[in-house]
Amino acid sequence: MAIVNNLVLARFLGLCPFFGVSKKIANAISMSIAVTFVMLLASVSTTVIFNYLLVPFGVEFMQIVLYILVIASLVQIVELTIRRTNVMLYNSLGIFLPLITTNCAILGIALINSQELFTVLESSVSALGAGAGFGLVLLIMSGIREKLDYADTPKSMKGLPIAFLTGALLALAFLGFAGMV
Amino acid sequence: MEDKTKGCSSCGNCPPETKTGGVFWKEFTKGIVISNPIFILALGLCPALAVTGTLNNALGMGGGVLFVLLGANIVISMLRNAIPSLVRIPIFIVVIATFVTILGLLFEAYIPPLHESLGIYLPLIVVNCIILGRAEVFASRNKTSISVADALGIGVGFTIAIIIISLFREILGTGALSIFRFQIFSIPVLSDFPVGFFVSPPGAFLVIGVLLALFRVIGVMDSE
Numbered sequence: 001m002a003i004v005n006n007l008v009l010a011r012f013l014g015l016c017p018f019f020g021v022s023k024k025i026a027n028a029i030s031m032s033i034a035v036t037f038v039m040l041l042a043s044v045s046t047t048v049i050f051n052y053l054l055v056p057f058g059v060e061f062m063q064i065v066l067y068i069l070v071i072a073s074l075v076q077i078v079e080l081t082i083r084r085t086n087v088m089l090y091n092s093l094g095i096f097l098p099l100i101t102t103n104c105a106i107l108g109i110a111l112i113n114s115q116e117l118f119t120v121l122e123s124s125v126s127a128l129g130a131g132a133g134f135g136l137v138l139l140i141m142s143g144i145r146e147k148l149d150y151a152d153t154p155k156s157m158k159g160l161p162i163a164f165l166t167g168a169l170l171a172l173a174f175l176g177f178a179g180m181v
Numbered sequence: 182m183e184d185k186t187k188g189c190s191s192c193g194n195c196p197p198e199t200k201t202g203g204v205f206w207k208e209f210t211k212g213i214v215i216s217n218p219i220f221i222l223a224l225g226l227c228p229a230l231a232v233t234g235t236l237n238n239a240l241g242m243g244g245g246v247l248f249v250l251l252g253a254n255i256v257i258s259m260l261r262n263a264i265p266s267l268v269r270i271p272i273f274i275v276v277i278a279t280f281v282t283i284l285g286l287l288f289e290a291y292i293p294p295l296h297e298s299l300g301i302y303l304p305l306i307v308v309n310c311i312i313l314g315r316a317e318v319f320a321s322r323n324k325t326s327i328s329v330a331d332a333l334g335i336g337v338g339f340t341i342a343i344i345i346i347s348l349f350r351e352i353l354g355t356g357a358l359s360i361f362r363f364q365i366f367s368i369p370v371l372s373d374f375p376v377g378f379f380v381s382p383p384g385a386f387l388v389i390g391v392l393l394a395l396f397r398v399i400g401v402m403d404s405e
Contacts, residue, residue: 010382012231013305019226061286064304065278072271104227104308111301154394161397164390171383 010174014105014134018141019163028142029135036131038078038100039109042071043127046110047120067110075100105134140170208330209337218311218335219342225311229343230385231302236358239347241295243340245284245303250312251332252280257320258328264321273316274307281307311339349388354379 017031046067054060079097082090100106109130113123144166153162218224228246232238256276257264264272285303288296296303306312315335320328352358378384 012227012382012385015226015230061282064282064285064307065275068274068278068307069271072274104305107308108301108305111304115301161390161394164386164393168383168386168390171386175381175383 010171011108013108014103017103018138018167019160023142023145025139025142025146028138032131032135032138034097035100035103035105035134036128038071038075038097039106039127039131040124041074041078042067042106042110043113043123044120045070045074047113047118047123050114051120063111063114067107071106071110105130137170137174141166144170204327205330208327209334211331211334213334213338213341217338217342219339219346224314225309225339226389227305228302228309229346230382230389232299233343233347233350233385233388234354234380235298235351236344236347237295238298239343240340241288241292241299242302243336243343245288245299245306246309246311246339247333247336248284249277249280249306250315250336251329252283253277253312253316254320254328254332255325257316258323258325261321261323269321270313270317273313273321277312277316278307311335346385346388346392349392350379350384354384 014035017035046063049066049070050060050063054063054066075097079090082097109127113126116122118126141163145163148162148166219226219229225246228242232242253273253276257273260272281304284306285296288299288303315331319331323331348358379388
């Protein structure tokens with residue numbers, strides 16, 4: 001999951017932080033830790049809701065509304081907890097937490113988990129793998145972009161376009177892993 | 182580029198003008214050219230990359246986003262005085278999620294093949310930043326009639342953008358173009374030896390990157 005079906009490069013989930021936060025390595029690390037943590041919590045709780053609440057009552061169509069509410073409230077709880085317990089951690093992760101609510105990677109993993117009918121354990125493993133893959137790609141990308149700042153790119157290519165081309169090359173590299181499992 | 186989006190065209194802070202007809206048209210065209218969600222604002226990129234492998238998927242996604250955007254903008258602009266500002270984001274999300282659920286059930290009932298091929302990207306319209314962005318920036322501050330124009334403009338702009346991307350990817354990637362099982366044309370040599378790269382994920386990144394750069398060169402989008 002982390003490498004073969006990479007979240008960002010093969011499934012196109014979580015592109016906004018991929019391009020938005022990948023300018024500095026330090027930010028990229030904080031962001032991927034925050035995403036992985038919330039992803040794990042969200043996967044476990046949405047799987048519990050899906051398996052023990054939605055399926056027995058036959059109301060699977062409610063999953064979108066319920067999942068997004070669960071994720072939004074989880075993010076709020078995590079933010080409050082971190083602010084109360086660890087101010088230093090809050091200062092480094094804080095600004096990334098609100099962004100996570102609208103990160104499609106979290107909802108995407110939750111939806112994939114219930115599509116595949118994963119158990120709680122399976123979905124937490126898949127969340128960890130996906131988070132690791134997200135972190136790996138974000139780290140590589142931010143490393144490249146830090147160097148890229150000093151490169152002499154054509155004016156029309158500066159910023160987002162060159163980031164997309166970098167993404168294309170990265171995706172091409174990761175395509176080599178396809179079919180290995 | 183960031184400065185451009187803060188310009189008067191999209192802030193929504195200005196008081197609405199009195200002539201509704203002119204305003205309606207202005208808001209409509211604004212979304213297509215000046216603040217095109219994908220090429221200028223660079224919002225909603227996930228679906229732009231994920232479902233642009235074929236023209237069919239792009240049309241389905243464009244229609245879906247247009248529907249949800251329109252519904253959410255109408256409801257939120259009607260309720261804008263009743264929503265307490267402290268809890269507005271959760272309320273917006275619930276309204277959007279409701280429309281996405283309706284859309285998902287409609288697609289499943291009437292066009293199952295499209296529902297199948299869009300897969301998880303259909304429910305993911307919920308977290309498409311374009312829709313929440315328009316609710317927050319525009320619909321919560323403007324009258325319903327203008328919000329409708331805004332939704333139509335942004336929705337059509339989004340659809341046009343992903344159609345352009347999907348045209349490149351489908352024609353180069355398969356050598357032919359088809360819409361709902363009817364083949365429109367096929368290029369003789371290219372269809373025998375298609376460049377499969379363009380249908381694969383890296384091709385999506387490449388096409389969007391080149392198109393973004395191209396739009397800047399042409400001057401539709403003057404850089405920075």
